[in-house]
Amino acid sequence: MTTPQLASFKVPVTDNEPMRSYSLGSQERRGLDAALKQMEQDLPFEVPCVVNGKEVKTGKLAKQLIPSDHARHLCVYHEADEATVAGAIQGSLAAKAEWEAMPWNDRAAIFLRAAELVSGKYRYKLMAATMLGQGKNAWQAEIDAAAELTDFFRFGVKYVEELYAQQPPQNAQGTWNRVEYRALEGFVLAVSPFNFTAIGGNLPGTPALVGNVVVWKPSPAATYSNYLIYQILAEAGVPPGVIQFVPGPPPEVVAQAIGHPSFAALHFTGSTFVFKKLWKDIAANLDKYRGYPRIVGETGGKNFHIIHKSAEIRNAVLQTIRAGFEYQGQKCSALSRLYVSSSIWTGGFKSQLLAEIAKIQVGAVQDFNHFMGPVIGRPAYDKIIGYIEKAKAAGGEVLIGGTGDDSKGFFVQPTVILTKDPQSITMTEEIFGPVITAYVYDDADFEKTLELIDTTSVYALTGAIFATDRKALITATNKLRNAAGNVYYNDKCTGAVVGQQPFGGARASGTNDKAGSISIFYRFVSARSVKENFVGLDEFQYPSNLV
Numbered sequence: 001m002t003t004p005q006l007a008s009f010k011v012p013v014t015d016n017e018p019m020r021s022y023s024l025g026s027q028e029r030r031g032l033d034a035a036l037k038q039m040e041q042d043l044p045f046e047v048p049c050v051v052n053g054k055e056v057k058t059g060k061l062a063k064q065l066i067p068s069d070h071a072r073h074l075c076v077y078h079e080a081d082e083a084t085v086a087g088a089i090q091g092s093l094a095a096k097a098e099w100e101a102m103p104w105n106d107r108a109a110i111f112l113r114a115a116e117l118v119s120g121k122y123r124y125k126l127m128a129a130t131m132l133g134q135g136k137n138a139w140q141a142e143i144d145a146a147a148e149l150t151d152f153f154r155f156g157v158k159y160v161e162e163l164y165a166q167q168p169p170q171n172a173q174g175t176w177n178r179v180e181y182r183a184l185e186g187f188v189l190a191v192s193p194f195n196f197t198a199i200g201g202n203l204p205g206t207p208a209l210v211g212n213v214v215v216w217k218p219s220p221a222a223t224y225s226n227y228l229i230y231q232i233l234a235e236a237g238v239p240p241g242v243i244q245f246v247p248g249p250p251p252e253v254v255a256q257a258i259g260h261p262s263f264a265a266l267h268f269t270g271s272t273f274v275f276k277k278l279w280k281d282i283a284a285n286l287d288k289y290r291g292y293p294r295i296v297g298e299t300g301g302k303n304f305h306i307i308h309k310s311a312e313i314r315n316a317v318l319q320t321i322r323a324g325f326e327y328q329g330q331k332c333s334a335l336s337r338l339y340v341s342s343s344i345w346t347g348g349f350k351s352q353l354l355a356e357i358a359k360i361q362v363g364a365v366q367d368f369n370h371f372m373g374p375v376i377g378r379p380a381y382d383k384i385i386g387y388i389e390k391a392k393a394a395g396g397e398v399l400i401g402g403t404g405d406d407s408k409g410f411f412v413q414p415t416v417i418l419t420k421d422p423q424s425i426t427m428t429e430e431i432f433g434p435v436i437t438a439y440v441y442d443d444a445d446f447e448k449t450l451e452l453i454d455t456t457s458v459y460a461l462t463g464a465i466f467a468t469d470r471k472a473l474i475t476a477t478n479k480l481r482n483a484a485g486n487v488y489y490n491d492k493c494t495g496a497v498v499g500q501q502p503f504g505g506a507r508a509s510g511t512n513d514k515a516g517s518i519s520i521f522y523r524f525v526s527a528r529s530v531k532e533n534f535v536g537l538d539e540f541q542y543p544s545n546l547v
Helices: 025-040 082-101 106-119 123-134 136-163 197-209 220-235 250-258 272-284 313-331 340-359 378-393 442-458 470-479
Strands: 043-049 049-051 054-056 061-065 073-078 175-183 187-191 212-217 243-245 263-269 292-299 303-307 337-342 395-399 415-418 435-441 462-464 485-488 525-534
Touching: 025 123, 043 220, 049 082, 061 220, 073 123, 073 220, 082 175, 082 187, 082 212, 082 243, 082 250, 082 442, 106 136, 106 220, 106 378, 123 136, 123 197, 136 197, 136 212, 175 212, 187 197, 187 250, 197 212, 197 220, 197 263, 212 250, 220 243, 250 263, 263 272, 272 292, 292 313, 303 313, 303 442, 313 337, 313 340, 313 435, 313 462, 337 340, 337 442, 340 395, 340 415, 340 435, 378 395, 378 415, 378 435, 442 470, 462 470
Parallel strands: 043 073, 187 212, 187 263, 212 243, 263 292, 303 337, 303 462, 337 435, 415 435, 462 485
Antiparallel strands: 049 054, 049 243, 061 073, 175 525, 395 415
C-alpha cells in the first residue's frame, strides 16, 4: 500500500546539538558518571549479528577489550560467518523496494527520531560505551557520540530535503521536467572505523536516508557502541533488513560483500592501504556487477600546522596541543607535522609548548582529570612506540614524552620530536598516535617551507595556518591549495563540525566527498530525468523540412 502525500512537508529548523561541559558538580557529570558505573557493573556484554531484525549468534566469538584495562573486555561479539553475510545481503535486497518507496517524510521522521534518541535517552550510555571501549575522555565522547552523531542525523535530513528540491529550472511550453533521485541499484557496504562512534552511525545512515539498504561491518574496536547505534536506529523505526549489522573479520566479510553481483557502493573510513586494496578488488570484479559501484572513502592524514613569524604564540601553542593530543592523536585529522618559524620557536613557542604539555594527565577515562586516555590496542601501542624509537635512531630529539606503559592499559605519553630532517620518518609516515614532529625553519624561508609541506606527504586531509599577517595567510592558502581538504586559520586542524566545515581530503586521504554536507548524498543516489509532454504532435516534420 502506498501512502498518499497530501502536502509538501518542511523539516524542522536544523541547528547543531548544544554541547554539554561536564563540569564538576554539573547534572551532566552526574549522569555520565552514573552511566559509566552502571556499564562497568554490567559488562561484559554479548553482541550478536543482526540480520533482518533478528539476532544471529554464530558461536564464533571475539572480544572488544577495554584499552585502559586490557585484562577486561567491554563485550564479546559473534563474528559473522559466510552464511550470515549471505543472509544479510539477501535480506537487504528483499527490503529494498519497500524502503525506497517509503514516503520521504516518513524516512526523514525516522532519522529525526533517531537524533532525539541519541541526544536524549541514550546520550550517556553511548558516551560511556565510547569512553570505555574506545578510550575517549568525557569531552571527546561528548563531541563525538552525542553531538556529532545527532548532527549527522539531523543535518542529513535537511540536506536530503535540499537535494530532492533541486529541479530543472526550465520547462518548454507544454512540458514539465522533473528529476528524481533514486537509491542505487543493489546494496551499500559500510565499513566503519574505531575512532569515531559518530562515523559508525553516519556510514550506514547516509546511504539509508536516501533509500538505500546497507550491510554494515563495524570496527572490532568499536563493536559495542556501534551496536547501540543499530539498536537506536531500530527503535527509531528503521525497518528490519534495511541496515544489517554484521561484525566480524574484515577481510572475509568485506570480500564476500564486494564479490556479490548486487554490490552497489562502498562507504568506508579507515586506512589508506586497505582502501586502495578494496578499490583494486572492486575494479577486478567489475564484470560481475550490474553497474559501476560508487566508492566513497575517507582514509589517512599527515596533518600540519605552519606557524608564521607573525603568529600569536599563546594561541598557536594551545591549538597545537589540542590538535596533536586530544584523543591520543587517533583522529584522521590529528596534527602530526609542526613547522615553526625560528623567531617564534625561540621567542616563547618551544618553552610554552613543553610547559603546557607537562600538565597533561594520562590515564583511565573514568577519572575526569585525565586529558588523555589509552591508545586503542596492542598493535597501535607497539606501532607508536616503534616510530618514536625509529625517530630517535635517525637523530630526532625527543623534547618531551617518548615513553609508554602497557602494564595495565595502552598508555603513551604525549610526545614532541624535534627534527632537522623535514623528510624524516615521523614527518612522512602516518603514526596515528600522540606524536608531533617539529621542524624549525628560518623566517625568510616561509614560502620554501610551504612548498615543503605540499610535497612531503602523500596525504591531503587537514592543515592549519597561524599568522596575523593577512598576506602570509593568502600566500599559504594559495601554495597549499591541494595540500588539505580542510584548512584552518589560527585554529587547530581538528574538530570539523557538521553543517559548518564539510569534512574530507584528497590525494591519499580519500575521495573528498565531504561528510557533514549535501555533497556526500550525491554519491548514494542515481538521478533520473522525467519529461512529460502535454501537447501532442500534428505531424513529424519540422518547418525546416517544408518547401
